[in-house]
Amino acid sequence: MVDHSIKGKTVLIAGGGKNLGALVARDLAEQGAKAIAVHYNSAGAAAETEATVAAIRAAGAEAVAFQADLTPAGAMEKLFADTIAAIGRPDIAINTVGKVLKKPFVEISEDEYDAMTAVNSKTAFFFLKEAGKHLNDNGKICTLVTSLLGAYTPFYAAYAGTxxxxxHFTRAASKEFGARGISVTAIGPGPMDTPFFYPAEAADAQAYHKFAAALSAFTKTGLTDIADIVPWIRMLVSDGWWMTGQTILVNGGYTTK
Structure with missing residues (x-):
């Protein structure tokens, strides 16, 4: 019988140095993960990543950190190779990498579009590719997307669109990797109370988002609390393995499909 628990498993988290990725890393360590590789993008996140690594180790798991811009496919290949060299082949791969842009459609430049595509689409594609090549059998893959995939709204063409x-990458990968027992999912939170949210939204939009979800009154800020997303990711990369090929919107009633 296949063991779908987190205990004893090896984990790779892209974007795992801070915010939601860091909270997931700490949680999986507390759930008994054996070793966790944490990726972070910029030198500015180094201190927070070091704190995340320290917390993982304090919970009893081995931890390593790697810095990289993952938009080139070769960088993604290297991340998986470095992870395997340091802690072994992953059982669980989680990608929280993303870039937000809120801007009218007609004002989005080619450079902005290319940057959004590189981070949100290309990175996700090659993360799934490398995970499919290198994960142990019966592994779990989860990618962070956005609840705006279920929204009818202006100004997010470049974000939600990329x-x-x-x-579809999730559907295709789940079908192809399923013969090895690998489940593949995507999870779409609503607007989250993180430093990424506030610079992208004017005061009026912030106020709207804080009351937009059906359950907004029951959170600290009205926004999605990253702590409420962690249990869903934990479930999807463990006992929730039978859920595969799906994109799940977890947002307190902000949008539905």
Missing amino acids: KAPVE
């Missing part, structure tokens, strides 16, 4: 392909 996250949208991940929904």
